[in-house]
Amino acid sequence: MIFLQPWAWGFAALAVGVAALYFLRRREEEFRVSAIWLWRKEAERPRSALSFLWTNIGLLLLQLAALLGLIFALAMPLLSQEIVGGGGLAVLIDSSASMQARDDRATRYERARALAIEQIERLKPQKIAVIQAQREPRLLVPLSEDRDAAIGALQRSQPSLQADAPWSALMQLLLGLGDPSQFTEILYLSDRPPEGTERMRWLPVGSSVPNLAITGFAARPLPESPTRLALWSRVENLSDGPLVGEFIIFADEREIFRRNISVKPRSAQEIETQSATARRFVARLDVDDAFSSDNERYFLLPAAKTLRILWLGERNFFLERALALYSQPRFEFLHTLPAAGEAVASESFDLVVANNVALPAVGSGRWLLINSSFESLVEIVRDLTVDTPVRWVEAAHPLLEHVQLAHLQPLRVRDVQLSSVVRPLAVAQNAALLAAHSSGAMRLLYWGASLQESAFVLTPSFPIFVQNALRWLLSEPGLSSEDRYVGSLEPAPGFYNDRAVNLDPQESLLNLSVDSSSSNQPLAPVSAEELLRVQIPIWHYGAWAVFLFLLLEIIFYIGRPTFSLRAQGGKR
């Protein structure tokens, strides 16, 4: 209930005056009787004047009640009332992994489920649909008039270990149910706000709870030792208080690392260690927090893929070593290029590396061109001395992930003419230093400087670049780079985690936060009590109460009890 004129409650001070006036005029009623001896057996009631004032204060209470009713009416109260019944209802219940967190004894999903059932029973919709919102949204109950079936399906449903639902996919599924106007209410029960601006009510579940999570776990081979690996992990404290726990790493079920860790609020700790090569790694966190699913991450070391590589032109130690780091290459070196008009049998190889050669046009294959031309795609014009810094043209390209721009800086670069289908990624001295082309069965990556003259091969970015190049060149057509990862956070540069089966680190963010400054936060959270409520003025109840209380006072004060003597019998 809210009051439009709350200042009216100031009149409550008048109650003091009303009480004072009442007590000042309070007198004991005197009653004359014909025969006091008929009363004399009654006990005398000795009492003080003060105690007498507090007896039989019914009239005072009536006056105060009337005053209260008057103030209530003047304060213009509005009552929040629920609207019940009818319409269509769509229930979107978040079933992502974070809904398995326990705020108290129940999980968030159990609370959301109970809340959804409560709302269904309260709203009594004519039609109802239930969608489980997760990375792959699931239509739990198609639009149906059977509320009991919907409630039953909800009760049987369970949360998943998937990430949050892509909003577009969720809306697509919702629109697939038919015209959105058929839904008088769309409820979204989740521990985080919805992204879209659709007509929707968010019923938040969950609260701020302690959570220490492993948000990254990866490994990389050590170049200097083919039998050892570097392991990297990140432990984040996603709550407002410090948390301590024990971090353990298992390699093929064998414990190889254990450390007590203490992580400050809202901070992360990175842990690196080395291990002998193994197949399966598990990082485990022993901590008492609200969410256990993110206390363990897995990592499967991928078997190094055997690659048949045709090497054309000069050999290069650094590139060969880098390729060997991430695969098992079987090189075939061809120092003499095919005769003019004779095609390179690129289809027979997984990758063709061309170093300082001029290649004829070929329509397929995976090509890594180092300082080489490729007929009709890359035409070398001349050499240029570079005296300006390299700059990105397309910094977000997967080939450039974790590659530092400064590491690319060459001394000389070849001025080339690129076909319009070849996309320059980085330029030096206005010449393309790095370019890529992908069409159909062909992929081509061009590097426009000599590896022998460049310090690039000595920088940490070089193996990362080679790893990116292998991923990009050898990935299946149509397979986006994002699909290689389960999680959205990248591991440290150069680490594998594409074979890990892990929770999306976003799911570890359990604290309910509504950022009002964000433009992407269109909906305020609404509690279940506020749902479908209208404000109804109820001041007239106060006015009626005043009238009633004053009427009662008049009856009690003026009206004397009247009795008929006929009941006593007039004649004996």
Add this chain to the structure above:
Amino acid sequence: MSARKNNLEIPKVGAIGQSPLLDEDFLRRLFRLRLLAHKHFHGYAGAHKTARAGMSLEFAEYREYYPGDDLRYVDWNLYGRLDRLFVKIFHREEDLPVYLLVDTSRSMSMKDKLLYSVRLAGALAYIGLKELNRVGVFPFARDLARGIAPRAGSSQLHKIFRLLGTLEAAGETALNDALERFAKLPLENGLVVIISDMLDERGYRLGLSHLLYKRFEIVIVQILAQEDIIPPIASEARLVDSESAQSFSVGREAVRRYRERLSAYEQELDEFCRARRIRRALISTEQPLERVLLEDLRGVLFK
């Protein structure tokens, strides 16, 4: 009813305050009422039929003729049929001495009980006098006050109304004393109508017994105010006695016990009266006087 017509003049005197005691129209409506007396009293010729042989027109019975009987009363027709002499005996009609004892104690001041009693006494005096009875009025409180000796005639009605108009509630109630004093007065026995609330802590038995001993026929018209029967005490109240000015405080729950005691007192009075053939009526001042006279007191005070 006697053949002698009563042309009793309704007096203009007798008023309480500025209001007349009884208005003329009201008294005319009481004209057909006749006092009820079961006992036979020796009085003057009047309107009340007695068992004694008399000279009225109302035939009573036959008796065998004895020498010396008045031959005017011999029924010759009967002699013709039976060949024996019988004389006709007629009822004797005598007047009835009526004594109106009006309680004027301070308790009668409660809620116009005295006013109600005075108007009732006035009406009874009128009814008694119109039947050619002798009517006297004796106010009493702690003792018997100076009243009006019973006499007949319209001048008596004037006197009575004048007296009733001057009555005021004063003094405590002493029923036994007052009734004993009345019983010892040198009066013919007759009908005594006691108009009182009969609320006396010292009782009423002795006084009534004196009256019975003197062979008075007693009718008690007990006048109670509504407040006497159901005191309107909503919560706490301080009780003040109307006669002694004693006072004390009681709660609402005391009313119920008061009513129980009053009921027991009334029952005791009722049993006492029934055992001694004393007729009694309990009247509330809330009841209209005309209805009381025309309906409630029939069989008690009127035929």
